[in-house]
Each structure stands twice: as structure tokens, then as C-alpha cells.
Amino acid sequence: MKIRKEDVYEHLEMLYEIVGDEKYLEIIRMYGGSNLYIPTYKATIRNSRNREIRKRYNGVNLSLLAAEYGMSVNNLRNIVKGD
Template identity: 40%
Template structure:
């Protein structure tokens, strides 16, 4: 039935979301969540994951350099480098 869904069938409370992400993506989201609750992380959390990956990729013992580049403490750089991803 989801393939027969039209934008006019969507309750007003969800139309903005459908229009923002695109109607096909909206239908996929409905199919995926099935009425369940999902958590959407803040952009800052996702950006931190990217930053931490870059730190691990660029680490070659240069803790002070990375600390300055990313405006983090040397302790934070050490913690990130030790994380396994």
C-alpha cells in the first residue's frame, strides 16, 4: 500500500517532513520505522564522529599539533586516538 501513498494522504503534521526530505525518502522512512520511535542525532554528534576519524587517521604521535588544529586538549586527543572504530 505504501507505493500507492500520495502526498495528499499524509497528515498535515508530517507534510513538512515529507516535503523537506522528499516524498520517496519519506515513504522509505515510514516503511523502515513502522510506527516506532527513532532518535535523530544532532549534527554536532555526527560532526564529532567525522572529526575523531580524521584525528585517528592523521595521528602519528603529533598530539600537540592535533590538539591545536582541532581545539581540543591533549587528553582528549589521546582518548580519541585510543578509541577503536
């Protein structure tokens, strides 16, 4: 089934433009009528970012990583400890 942009509720137009009509209909079929929480970008990438930090940590480069990731040394220390 083909839908047009004017068939889409105004508050979902951006979603429609991002995913296209086929994926939009798939999302509507799966989640239509329910409340769907979409986490923030920052929350979504947190685990991946933390894995990358642990991989790059060499025991002495916390300050460098803190500057690169825009985080405090204390936050990075907690990440590399696994907290």
C-alpha cells in the same frame, strides 16, 4: 502514491522537505508508529572523526590537531590511545 506537503504531519514537515516524498513514504512504511531515536550530528560523526584523527596523528602534532578540531589535547590523547 503521491502525497502533498499538506498531507504531512506538521512536526515532520522538515523531514519531508529534506528527503522528498518517496523517501518520506519509505521511512513512514518502515518506522511508522514506532519511537525512533535519531542521534545528534556530533554523535553520528564521532567515529569517523576519531579515525581521521588517528590517521593524521604523527606522534608530535597533538596541539595542532587540538586546535584544528576544537578539542583538548587530553581528549585527543585518549582518542589516539584508543580509549
